Amino acid sequence: MQIPFNKPYLTGKEQKYLEDALQRRELSGDGYYTERVTSLLERKFSLDKVMMTTSCTHALEIAVELIELKEGDEVIMPSFTFPSTANAVIKQGAKPVFAEIKKDTLNIDPADLEKKISKKTRAVIPVHYAGIACEMDEIAYLAEKYRLYIIEDAAQGVNARYKDKYLGGIGDLGCYSFHASKNYVSGEGGALVINNNNSYFKKRAEVIREKGTDRSRFLREEVDRYTWIDQGSSYSPAELLMAVLYAQLEEMDQIKNMRRKIYEKYYNYLKPFLKTPFLDSMSYIPENRDSNFHIFYLKFSNKEVRDLVITSLQNRGISAAFHYIPLHSSPMGQKLGYQTYDLALTTEVAATIMRLPLYPELTDQELRYILENTADVLGSCKYGR
Numbered sequence: 001m002q003i004p005f006n007k008p009y010l011t012g013k014e015q016k017y018l019e020d021a022l023q024r025r026e027l028s029g030d031g032y033y034t035e036r037v038t039s040l041l042e043r044k045f046s047l048d049k050v051m052m053t054t055s056c057t058h059a060l061e062i063a064v065e066l067i068e069l070k071e072g073d074e075v076i077m078p079s080f081t082f083p084s085t086a087n088a089v090i091k092q093g094a095k096p097v098f099a100e101i102k103k104d105t106l107n108i109d110p111a112d113l114e115k116k117i118s119k120k121t122r123a124v125i126p127v128h129y130a131g132i133a134c135e136m137d138e139i140a141y142l143a144e145k146y147r148l149y150i151i152e153d154a155a156q157g158v159n160a161r162y163k164d165k166y167l168g169g170i171g172d173l174g175c176y177s178f179h180a181s182k183n184y185v186s187g188e189g190g191a192l193v194i195n196n197n198n199s200y201f202k203k204r205a206e207v208i209r210e211k212g213t214d215r216s217r218f219l220r221e222e223v224d225r226y227t228w229i230d231q232g233s234s235y236s237p238a239e240l241l242m243a244v245l246y247a248q249l250e251e252m253d254q255i256k257n258m259r260r261k262i263y264e265k266y267y268n269y270l271k272p273f274l275k276t277p278f279l280d281s282m283s284y285i286p287e288n289r290d291s292n293f294h295i296f297y298l299k300f301s302n303k304e305v306r307d308l309v310i311t312s313l314q315n316r317g318i319s320a321a322f323h324y325i326p327l328h329s330s331p332m333g334q335k336l337g338y339q340t341y342d343l344a345l346t347t348e349v350a351a352t353i354m355r356l357p358l359y360p361e362l363t364d365q366e367l368r369y370i371l372e373n374t375a376d377v378l379g380s381c382k383y384g385r
């Protein structure tokens with residue numbers, strides 16, 4: 001059996017909507033399907049303002065431009081994240097400051113976040129790893145106390161909640177990803193969520209997104225032509241991509257439930273192994289949070305065991321995967337002068353974590369194969385080493 005790590009799920013409606021989008025001959029951005037996905041997201045998640053973008057990376061770039069991040073400013077984020085979180089900050093000439101993560105959720109640790117705040121800190125970017133919310137109450141308290149903006153990197157957090165609020169809708173700004181590796185996909189794609197009721201953010205964001213022009217106002221027939229009014233870039237996704245995404249978002253709860261079932265089977269089957277010496281911890285959803293089941297991970301007691309399990313599973317046709325090389329110890333992090341010995345827990349987690357395949361099309365038979373083989377490999381660790 002060969003089981004890939006991920007398979008983007010298709011609902012079956014994508015083709016129909018694609019053909020419809022082609023027929024409409026509105027191929028550039030901000031047409032019928034962009035409008036459909038935007039209002040669906042706003043309605044479903046009770047969001048004030050959503051702007052579809054070409055990626056989450058680009059949504060993050062708009063977000064830091066909106067808060068006018070500049071040279072000398074600092075932004076606190078976890079090191080255990082994807083490079084885009086830090087790239088956006090560097091692009092503005094500002095400095096990413098890396099905070100430690102928490103052991104239970106692998107999300108930014110509010111206690112370390114507070115320690116990293118300086119006079120130069122302008123914002124914090126909590127990353128909702130694996131589709132499980134950060135400690136948003138504590139982060140909001142600190143943001144208020146030190147007057148920081150909160151930009152949620154909710155790339156993995158679409159359709160997950162913290163208490164009664166959907167992720168991306170809690171901070172001043174939120175960023176979503178619809179990349180093929182995420183739960184709901186358009187191939188490449190994202191969205192910026194504006195929660196801060198500063199109307200300047202909304203006005204400026206639509207200009208930045210439309211190449212520095214007031215084309216959005218033109219499309220709303222508020223002006224009779226559009227022109228260059230500010231700095232901007234090309235961040236609005238093509239209609240074809242939004243047609244694919246619409247098919248996905250229409251079924252977002254069904255997709256979430258299919259993922260939930262797999263997640264729960266992993267969790268229940270593998271939980272007893274937490275009593276064994278080599279398995280340290282695994283995916284965990286705190287009480288007041290609802291996940292979208294983006295990732296299921298196991299964390300081992302050391303790197304040797306982790307690497308051995310990954311290799312053994314790969315030899316049996318199962319693509320298990322490690323995750324981030326922490327940004328502070330990556331080649332770029334080194335170039336920027338960060339020290340590899342910083343952030344002990346982040347470093348340890350990166351060396352000992354393993355993700356199992358998790359996607360709606362995983363069959364019961366494949367799932368059983370993964371579970372039995374994982375259990376078998378874990379069992380052999382006990383005696384083998």
Ligand SMILES: *Cc1c(COP(=O)(O)O)cnc(C)c1O
Nearest residue numbers: 055056057082084155177179190
């Ligand atoms: C996937 C991801 C991104 C980047 O998303 P794109 O849409 O591919 O630009 C950013 N941050 C995190 C945490 C991610 O997982």
